[in-house]
Amino acid sequence: MSTATTTESKDLAPVTAESLAALLVSKERPPRPSAWSASMTFGWRAVLKIKHVPEQLFDVTAFPIMMVLMYTYLFGGALAGSPEEYIQFLLPGILVMSVVMITMYTGVSVNTDIEKGVFDRFRSLPIWRPSTMVGYLLGDALRYTIASVVMLTVGVVLGYRPDGGIVGVLAGIALLVLFSFAFSWIWTMFGLMLRTEKSVMGVSMMVIFPLTFLSNVFVDPKTMPGWLQAFVNNSPITHLASAVRGLMAGDWPTAEVAWSLGWAGLFVLVFGPVTMRLYNRK
Amino acid sequence: MRTQTSGLAIETAGLVKTFGGTRAVDGVDLSVPAGTVYGVLGPNGAGKTTTVKMLATLLRPDGGEAHVFGHDIVREADEVRGRVSLTGQYASVDEDLTGTENLVLLGRLLGHQKRAARDRAAQLLEAFGLTEAAAKQVKQYSGGMRRRIDIAASILNTPDLLFLDEPTTGLDPRSRNQVWDIVRAVVSQGTTVLLTTQYLDEADQLASRIAVIDRGRVIAEGTKGELKSSVGAGSVHLRLRDPDQRDLAAHLLRQALDAKVQPEPDQVALTARLGTAASDDSAAGQAARALNELARAGITVDNFSLGQPSLDEVFLALTGHDTHESGRSDDSGRSHDPKDEVAA
Numbered sequence: 001m002s003t004a005t006t007t008e009s010k011d012l013a014p015v016t017a018e019s020l021a022a023l024l025v026s027k028e029r030p031p032r033p034s035a036w037s038a039s040m041t042f043g044w045r046a047v048l049k050i051k052h053v054p055e056q057l058f059d060v061t062a063f064p065i066m067m068v069l070m071y072t073y074l075f076g077g078a079l080a081g082s083p084e085e086y087i088q089f090l091l092p093g094i095l096v097m098s099v100v101m102i103t104m105y106t107g108v109s110v111n112t113d114i115e116k117g118v119f120d121r122f123r124s125l126p127i128w129r130p131s132t133m134v135g136y137l138l139g140d141a142l143r144y145t146i147a148s149v150v151m152l153t154v155g156v157v158l159g160y161r162p163d164g165g166i167v168g169v170l171a172g173i174a175l176l177v178l179f180s181f182a183f184s185w186i187w188t189m190f191g192l193m194l195r196t197e198k199s200v201m202g203v204s205m206m207v208i209f210p211l212t213f214l215s216n217v218f219v220d221p222k223t224m225p226g227w228l229q230a231f232v233n234n235s236p237i238t239h240l241a242s243a244v245r246g247l248m249a250g251d252w253p254t255a256e257v258a259w260s261l262g263w264a265g266l267f268v269l270v271f272g273p274v275t276m277r278l279y280n281r282k
Numbered sequence: 283m284r285t286q287t288s289g290l291a292i293e294t295a296g297l298v299k300t301f302g303g304t305r306a307v308d309g310v311d312l313s314v315p316a317g318t319v320y321g322v323l324g325p326n327g328a329g330k331t332t333t334v335k336m337l338a339t340l341l342r343p344d345g346g347e348a349h350v351f352g353h354d355i356v357r358e359a360d361e362v363r364g365r366v367s368l369t370g371q372y373a374s375v376d377e378d379l380t381g382t383e384n385l386v387l388l389g390r391l392l393g394h395q396k397r398a399a400r401d402r403a404a405q406l407l408e409a410f411g412l413t414e415a416a417a418k419q420v421k422q423y424s425g426g427m428r429r430r431i432d433i434a435a436s437i438l439n440t441p442d443l444l445f446l447d448e449p450t451t452g453l454d455p456r457s458r459n460q461v462w463d464i465v466r467a468v469v470s471q472g473t474t475v476l477l478t479t480q481y482l483d484e485a486d487q488l489a490s491r492i493a494v495i496d497r498g499r500v501i502a503e504g505t506k507g508e509l510k511s512s513v514g515a516g517s518v519h520l521r522l523r524d525p526d527q528r529d530l531a532a533h534l535l536r537q538a539l540d541a542k543v544q545p546e547p548d549q550v551a552l553t554a555r556l557g558t559a560a561s562d563d564s565a566a567g568q569a570a571r572a573l574n575e576l577a578r579a580g581i582t583v584d585n586f587s588l589g590q591p592s593l594d595e596v597f598l599a600l601t602g603h604d605t606h607e608s609g610r611s612d613d614s615g616r617s618h619d620p621k622d623e624v625a626a
Contacts, residue, residue, distance in 0.1 A: 012427065019408070041390040045387055124363055
């Protein structure tokens with residue numbers, strides 16, 4: 001396609017005043033889009049980007065498959081006697097861990113967009129201010145769903161049999177995607193706050209690794225030292241992993257689901273306004 | 283405090299923006315009449331883009347105030363956003379998306395229904411000669427095409443005020459002329475344009491009034507004629523056949539034109555800077571007189587060109603320093619106010 005960049009201006013027809021005038025006569029402006037409509041339009045942009053750059057789905061397909069295979073066979077024999085036994089416990093947890101890890105790319109995509117002029121264009125539009133950010137997150141919610149489906153499929157192939165059935169599994173995924181949407185406001189904040197893509201990645205790793213590993217995703221926290229138990233048992237990731245595990249097992253763990261939703265609400269309430277403050281000040 | 287702003291698209295008073303310790307915009311006062319092209323001329327780093335970003339509600343001013351069509355840019359930012367469009371130095375469209383997708387996306391964000399957004403996108407692409415490239419990603423567009431899609435995106439809804447931030451920087455002369463034509467067409471339909479540029483000829487071609495900005499301050503403001511006469515009518519560049527005649531030619535030019543004459547490093551070349559004293563006479567008229575004088579003295583001129591005052595010359599005349607040193611190292615060299623010299 002390099003021809004397009006070299007032979008251009010010769011082929012570009014001059015713009016006539018008449019043709020433009022015809023377009024400019026109308027001074028009518030349609031009513032502003034609703035908050036929902038603007039957010040969905042930005043979500044559509046995210047989907048278009050996936051369409052044009054499908055490689056970016058690598059992190060929601062290959063990476064989750066790798067996670068399932070790696071941890072099932074690495075720890076399965078030692079922790080549960082066999083990989084088949086272990087995956088019954090591990091899969092919901094590794095699902096939570098992988099998807100929560102994937103959320104950090106939100107910050108990177110926000111950060112790379114800022115550098116481009118299109119960000120200024122969006123910010124100068126008369127629309128509901130958070131819709132740009134909500135749009136990113138809606139697009140990402142789609143990615144989280146893809147990752148979840150991929151991992152469950154691999155899990156079922158490896159012998160995972162959720163007792164909660166379809167309904168339990170769907171409820172688990174819904175909770176996970178909802179939580180990740182809320183959690184991602186941390187990354188939109190960092191994406192707007194930090195200067196370079198690299199620093200966004202660096203900070204994201206610093207947050208995401210301890211947060212996801214120091215949880216009950218791999219093992220029961222009872223074997224951990226007391227101080228670590230205190231952290232792990234109160235970590236939002238532990239609550240979420242327990243809730244998703246319970247939902248998929250058909251237990252309907254009300255308390256854990258409530259904890260997960262509570263944390264999700266807290267993330268939005270704290271990091272949403274900080275993000276929007278940065279967005280408006282940028 | 284809201285001032286009476288009938289007939290003014292933009293009115294700013296003492297606008298200030300600081301980055302760290304640097305006052306990027308240092309008390310800018312502008313009055314832009316509606317329905318005109320207003321040029322903001324200045325070198326890189328003079329504060330042009332920062333000023334535009336504040337007026338387009340992308341940056342919050344640290345001091346002073348500004349109204350766009352009577353709306354305060356901070357307290358009534360949303361009203362301002364509803365009436366302005368911005369085309370920045372970089373393509374302000376999504377490079378990963380196609381031309382059509384970009385315009386439909388923005389059309390939807392401006393409240394058009396799906397069908398209307400698609401129709402409008404197609405019409406704009408057609409008018410801007412981009413129909414063939416409509417399904418290509420913008421990252422594959424050339425510089426000229428990007429500028430076009432960018433301006434097309436800015437007039438999806440006919441804006442009352444269009445900010446064009448250095449719209450032709452980096453374009454070849456042909457594409458630049460085409461952008462100029464587009465700007466003229468937009469203005470002829472009643473849109474006010476605030477144009478920032480580093481090029482005097484661009485401001486000259488398009489703007490009716492010009493503000494010269496340097497180190498975050500407006501150092502001169504006026505019509506094109508006023509600005510130009512403040513820096514002289516331009517320069518005459520001559521190449522003589524015989525290097526021995528150069529001294530005589532320089533002498534004659536000084537006498538005939540009251541011009542500052544500089545010998546060039548090239549043995550046969552001369553530059554005469556036309557003075558302001560003779561500004562009732564046109565630059566071409568002065569040059570014709572000069573050629574006449576030289577011919578009478580038997581001096582053969584091989585080559586001749588008439589240059590407009592360049593931005594560098596305007597700058598030199600207005601600030602005492604050239605455009606390259608606008609990195610604002612110190613403020614001490616700014617004791618006199620050249621504004622008085624221009625406002626004639």
